[in-house]
Amino acid sequence: MMLFNTEKRAKFKNLYETYRDYMYWISYDIIKNEQDAEDCVHNSFIKVSKILDKLDLQKPDGTKMFLTIIARNTAIDFYRKKKKMQDWEEIDKVEDIIDWKQVEENIIDQYNYQRLIKAIDNLPEKFSDVLRLRYIFELSAKQIAVQLSSSETSVYSRICRAKQLLLEELEKEKD
Amino acid sequence: MSVSDDIKEQKFDAMLKPALYEQMIQEMERQEVPEEKHPFSKSFDRKMNRLIRKAEAEENRYRSVKAWAAVIVAAVVALGVLTMSVEAIRVPIWNLFMGEEYSVIDFGRKKEVIEIPEAYEAYAPGYVVTGYELVYAYEDTENCFLQYNSVDGQEYAITIYKENTRTAFDTEAGEISETRIGERDVLMVEKDGRIWVNFTAQNVGYIIEGSVDLTEMEKILNSIE
Numbered sequence: 001m002m003l004f005n006t007e008k009r010a011k012f013k014n015l016y017e018t019y020r021d022y023m024y025w026i027s028y029d030i031i032k033n034e035q036d037a038e039d040c041v042h043n044s045f046i047k048v049s050k051i052l053d054k055l056d057l058q059k060p061d062g063t064k065m066f067l068t069i070i071a072r073n074t075a076i077d078f079y080r081k082k083k084k085m086q087d088w089e090e091i092d093k094v095e096d097i098i099d100w101k102q103v104e105e106n107i108i109d110q111y112n113y114q115r116l117i118k119a120i121d122n123l124p125e126k127f128s129d130v131l132r133l134r135y136i137f138e139l140s141a142k143q144i145a146v147q148l149s150s151s152e153t154s155v156y157s158r159i160c161r162a163k164q165l166l167l168e169e170l171e172k173e174k175d
Numbered sequence: 176m177s178v179s180d181d182i183k184e185q186k187f188d189a190m191l192k193p194a195l196y197e198q199m200i201q202e203m204e205r206q207e208v209p210e211e212k213h214p215f216s217k218s219f220d221r222k223m224n225r226l227i228r229k230a231e232a233e234e235n236r237y238r239s240v241k242a243w244a245a246v247i248v249a250a251v252v253a254l255g256v257l258t259m260s261v262e263a264i265r266v267p268i269w270n271l272f273m274g275e276e277y278s279v280i281d282f283g284r285k286k287e288v289i290e291i292p293e294a295y296e297a298y299a300p301g302y303v304v305t306g307y308e309l310v311y312a313y314e315d316t317e318n319c320f321l322q323y324n325s326v327d328g329q330e331y332a333i334t335i336y337k338e339n340t341r342t343a344f345d346t347e348a349g350e351i352s353e354t355r356i357g358e359r360d361v362l363m364v365e366k367d368g369r370i371w372v373n374f375t376a377q378n379v380g381y382i383i384e385g386s387v388d389l390t391e392m393e394k395i396l397n398s399i400e
Contacts, residue, residue: 009230016223020215025208038219046226065199068206116190120198132199135192163187 008052015055016045019064023071030075036082037075044074047147054137066137069129073148076126119169127162134159295319298335298379302398304391307331323385331385333395338378357393372396 020041027040047070048055055063120128133144141155148155259265291299292314303309303323307330311322322332349366356363361374371384372392376399383395 009227013227021212022208024213024215028213029208035216038216042219042222042226045223049226049230061200061203062196065196065203068199068203113190113194116194117198117201120194121202128195128198131191132195135188136196136199163191166191167187 011052011055011057012045012049014057015048015052015063015067019067020045022064023067026068026071027075027078030072031079031082036078040071040075040078043078044071047074050146051139051143054139054143062136065132069132070147072125073129077149115170116166119166122169123162123165127158127165130155130158131162291321292319295335295337297400298337300333300395300398301400302394304331304387304395329386331383331387334382336380336382338380356389357397359396361396376400 023041023044024037027044028034028037031037031040044067048067055066057063120131123131130144130148133139133147134141139147141152141159144150144155145152259268289309289312291309291312294314299319299321304325306325306327307323308325309321310324311320313320317336317338319335319337320332321335322330324330349364349371351362351364354361354363356372359374359376361372363373364371369384369386370389370392371382373380373382374396375381381399383392387395
């Protein structure tokens with residue numbers, strides 16, 4: 001339990017009151033069940049309580065983004081468990097490390113920012129979310145694993161695979 | 176990975192952060208999330224309140240544990256200081272840890288070692304009355320003053336004049352005599368149970384005064400070379 005002091009509890013209460021409905025609708029959109037969606041919101045806030053210091057309430061866009069990622073992943077995890085779907089842990093094999101030697105200089109030199117945004121848009125959510133948690137919110141692999149109910153190995157693997165997919169997408173765009 | 180591979184990856188990562196941020200903003204704008212409030216169930220509200228109350232209870236317990244720990248530590252330290260202030264307890268504990276046998280352990284201020292000024296070492300008496308120790312030494316351009324005290328508060332002092340510049344000392348109401356103590360001819364004054372003795376040895380003047388008896392005085396004089 002990380003709400004160990006008055007200041008943190010006040011911050012948590014503020015987040016809860018501001019975003020609980022939003023997180024409910026994100027969860028409901030995936031689960032389509034009111035009771036289950038509420039359970040997901042509850043579980044999401046438990047995860048958020050462990051990482052409160054990473055959230056800056058003065059930056060509502062970033063905060064909302066983070067809560068969206070957590071709520072969505074918690075709901076997806078809940079849904080899969082309920083449907084007894086194959087765990088992403090099994091799907092995530094250890095990917096090949098990107099061979100940066102193969103990455104042509106001109107992919108990065110010709111780097112079109114908008115093309116990168118488009119490539120991120122086309123990424124499956126499980127990859128884009130892990131990249132967001134890593135690069136925007138600067139969580140460690142261990143922290144990401146806790147938030148996404150995953151393992152550190154899986155997180156490293158997904159980050160690597162996500163970057164590989166982005167580079168492949170950029171290479172396709174170039175062609 | 177080579178340096179250039181590192182640079183490529185760093186360039187890529189540097190572009191990734193703002194791109195991820197901007198893409199997410201665009202995605203959230205496209206998102207259609209109802210703005211209406213959801214009427215959460217009572218069980219949900221209870222669970223969330225429990226979450227916050229549990230944190231409050233843990234914080235109170237933590238504070239209470241901290242307070243008790245501070246009290247216990249303070250009590251242990253106070254007990255330790257009190258115990259070690261008693262010599263009967265301090266010495267055996269010290270001997271146990273230090274592996275040496277002490278009979279007294281004094282944690283008082285380090286005793287200052289008083290020494291006879293180097294220029295007067297050759298002239299000072301070699302004999303110190305039993306039970307006395309040098310507690311004060313003062314050197315001037317013309318003389319040196321040495322004071323010896325005993326544990327029961329008795330004292331005697333020796334003033335040495337290298338150039339034999341005689342200084343008058345108070346003889347009023349005292350019994351003055353020229354006498355011989357040991358092998359020395361001295362001028363002696365006895366007053367109020369104290370003795371002043373003045374003499375010269377090899378052109379060095381001495382005044383010895385104090386509450387020592389004549390036997391000890393003789394030993395002092397005989398120890399001057």
